[in-house]
Amino acid sequence: MTVSPRIGIVVTDAGFYAPEDPDQDTAPLVAALIARGARAEAVVWHDAAVDLAAFDLLVIRTPWDYPDRLDEFQAWLDRAEALTRVRNTPAVVRWNLDKHYLRQLAEAGVAVVPTAYCRTSDEARRALAAHADGGVVVKPAVSAAARDTGLFHADDPAAQALAERIIATGGVAMIQPEIPELSAGAEKALYAMSGHFSHAIAKGALLARGGGLIGGVYQENPVPVATTDAERAFADDVLRAVAAVTGGDVPLYARVDTVDSAAFGLVVIEVELIEPALNLHVAPDAVGPIADAIVEAAR
Numbered sequence: 001m002t003v004s005p006r007i008g009i010v011v012t013d014a015g016f017y018a019p020e021d022p023d024q025d026t027a028p029l030v031a032a033l034i035a036r037g038a039r040a041e042a043v044v045w046h047d048a049a050v051d052l053a054a055f056d057l058l059v060i061r062t063p064w065d066y067p068d069r070l071d072e073f074q075a076w077l078d079r080a081e082a083l084t085r086v087r088n089t090p091a092v093v094r095w096n097l098d099k100h101y102l103r104q105l106a107e108a109g110v111a112v113v114p115t116a117y118c119r120t121s122d123e124a125r126r127a128l129a130a131h132a133d134g135g136v137v138v139k140p141a142v143s144a145a146a147r148d149t150g151l152f153h154a155d156d157p158a159a160q161a162l163a164e165r166i167i168a169t170g171g172v173a174m175i176q177p178e179i180p181e182l183s184a185g186a187e188k189a190l191y192a193m194s195g196h197f198s199h200a201i202a203k204g205a206l207l208a209r210g211g212g213l214i215g216g217v218y219q220e221n222p223v224p225v226a227t228t229d230a231e232r233a234f235a236d237d238v239l240r241a242v243a244a245v246t247g248g249d250v251p252l253y254a255r256v257d258t259v260d261s262a263a264f265g266l267v268v269i270e271v272e273l274i275e276p277a278l279n280l281h282v283a284p285d286a287v288g289p290i291a292d293a294i295v296e297a298a299r
Helices: 026-035 066-083 090-097 101-107 121-129 157-168 229-246 284-298
Strands: 006-011 039-044 057-062 085-087 116-118 135-140 150-153 173-177 188-193 196-202 253-261 265-272
Touching: 006 026, 006 284, 026 039, 026 057, 026 284, 057 284, 066 085, 066 090, 085 284, 090 229, 101 229, 101 265, 116 121, 121 157, 121 173, 135 157, 150 157, 157 173, 188 229, 188 284, 196 229, 196 284, 229 253, 229 265
Parallel strands: 006 039, 006 057, 057 085
Antiparallel strands: 116 173, 135 150, 135 173, 188 196, 188 253, 253 265
């Protein structure tokens, strides 16, 4: 007799999710897993009453408060890893927490947005001066949901001020040239499960010129978008590079954020391997393949 795998979909408490950015993925995903014979449920990552060892697999999905509780989240990863299997693996999650991973991917031959990593005010000043004739994006190396991220003209004092604020808190400020296609909303997020493309989303522009977010809040506007063979092949190459750099398998789930730019060609903006929104509410055909991949991983 085959025992149904018990699968925990890792979330945070419902009160955290903002009305403009709700968890749209967990309910359809849990339902699809149950329909496939799994015993599936949502698991709040910081709920001490949860018996993590009772699960065959924990799938990190929407613990979107982890940047506010990073030490606690890292301790949870240690505890969960000691008790059961976690996907993506804690090793991959820890690697993906710090956007210095982009440098490693670049060294592995992946085309990424050119980035200066600044640990001092002088380094930030020099990096901004290198883009004096254009725009820049300033953001922390450890962040999520565009937190402390700004789009500026390079000579705007606010750009230096944001970099210094990031550095003053012990962080590293990333300075990248503005990519006009990205500012215009041409980013594509390509999703893959176990290395197999599932769907793609365009979420629109997020950053307001001069700093902050368009409309003052983090508000994605996801819509399904077509992809080219070249884009899908590029995402495949990125995930193979991730596996090579981390020394593991291709991640169970991944979101590869890309933009095709006049200046740099097709490049990676970010690779999200921790808790990417899957946007299943606008890509319902992806629910089944994603659930299949999770059930296979659990077995």
